Amino acid sequence: MKAKVGVINLLNKILTEELTVINQYFLHAKMCKNWGYDRLHHHVLDRSFGEMKDAQVVIDHILYLEGLPNMQQLGTVKIGETVPEQLQADLDKEKAMVKLMTEGIVHCVKVSDYTTRHMLEEMVKDEEEHIDWIETQLETIQQVGLQNYLSEQIKKEE
Ligand SMILES: [Fe+2]
Ligand SMILES: [Fe+2]
Numbered sequence: 001m002k003a004k005v006g007v008i009n010l011l012n013k014i015l016t017e018e019l020t021v022i023n024q025y026f027l028h029a030k031m032c033k034n035w036g037y038d039r040l041h042h043h044v045l046d047r048s049f050g051e052m053k054d055a056q057v058v059i060d061h062i063l064y065l066e067g068l069p070n071m072q073q074l075g076t077v078k079i080g081e082t083v084p085e086q087l088q089a090d091l092d093k094e095k096a097m098v099k100l101m102t103e104g105i106v107h108c109v110k111v112s113d114y115t116t117r118h119m120l121e122e123m124v125k126d127e128e129e130h131i132d133w134i135e136t137q138l139e140t141i142q143q144v145g146l147q148n149y150l151s152e153q154i155k156k157e158e
Contacts, residue, residue, distance in 0.1 A: 004111035008067035010104045018055040020075035028086045037153035091134045
């Protein structure tokens with residue numbers, strides 16, 4: 001199926017961001033593992049894998065629309081040197097992603113591409129859940145203090 005005006009470009013921008021966050025979250029997860037924060041490690045690693053699934057959906061959809069997925073481009077990977085810095089850097093990425101997807105949805109409505117619109121609407125829900133989880137972590141750190149928060153992260157996931 002031929003793509004509507006601007007849709008491939010839009011999907012490639014989203015793909016670039018997905019590929020970027022896969023790397024950022026993956027390294028953050030591995031740093032947490034190295035620090036002994038087992039719970040955070042698993043959670044952030046799952047988020048990285050989730051973004052990989054998003055990349056897969058976007059790539060499949062670009063090919064379905066007879067476009068070429070751009071795998072060459074990578075955005076800026078922002079690595080936090082502490083857990084709060086990591087959370088903040090990831091939150092920034094998630095917010096940027098929601099903005100990009102929301103703009104994409106608006107564009108899809110304009111050019112009457114309802115399948116891409118639907119795909120983005122499904123994806124944006126997951127990204128909003130990511131934002132919610134990260135905001136909860138930052139809020140918990142504020143409430144219980146960083147030391148208490150981190151001591152909970154050392155415990156093994158049941
Ligand atoms: Fe994603
Ligand atoms: Fe996300």
